[in-house]
Amino acid sequence: MSYDPGALHAALAAAVGEDSALIADLRVAFMESAARQIDLLSRARCDANWELAAWRLKGLAASFGLTALMALADEAAQAAPGDPTVIRRLRAALAGLEQG
Numbered sequence: 583m584s585y586d587p588g589a590l591h592a593a594l595a596a597a598v599g600e601d602s603a604l605i606a607d608l609r610v611a612f613m614e615s616a617a618r619q620i621d622l623l624s625r626a627r628c629d630a631n632w633e634l635a636a637w638r639l640k641g642l643a644a645s646f647g648l649t650a651l652m653a654l655a656d657e658a659a660q661a662a663p664g665d666p667t668v669i670r671r672l673r674a675a676l677a678g679l680e681q682g
Contacts, residue, residue, distance in 0.1 A: 590679055593646040613680060615642055616651075620672045623658060632663035639672070651675055 590612065594605045619642065622635035640655035654668075654675055661668045 589648055590646055593648070612642070612646060613676070616676055616679075620669065620676060623672065624664070624669050626663045629663060632661075633659050648679070651679070 590609065591605065594608050594612075598604045598608065616639060619635050619639040623632060623639070626632040626635055636655050636659035640652050640659070643649075643651035643655055654671060658665075658668045658672060
């Protein structure tokens, strides 16, 4: 699954126009929020906390039209709490988005 950092920029530009400062601020806010949810996933040990963090990440991704990240978050919600493979894939996806 490929993570296109340009998709995040396009979604932000569509929402706020070509205001590069605002796009940069929103990008930072998105990345911090996504990283926070992935951190919560990595620390979750019960189904409820795991699912809540996965659903929040999915909702955040949906807000920006990042369908690949949405699908991965959906997979995470179905996985066992603390699944290291899921956490690793989510961190890789976020790193891919960060490159844009």
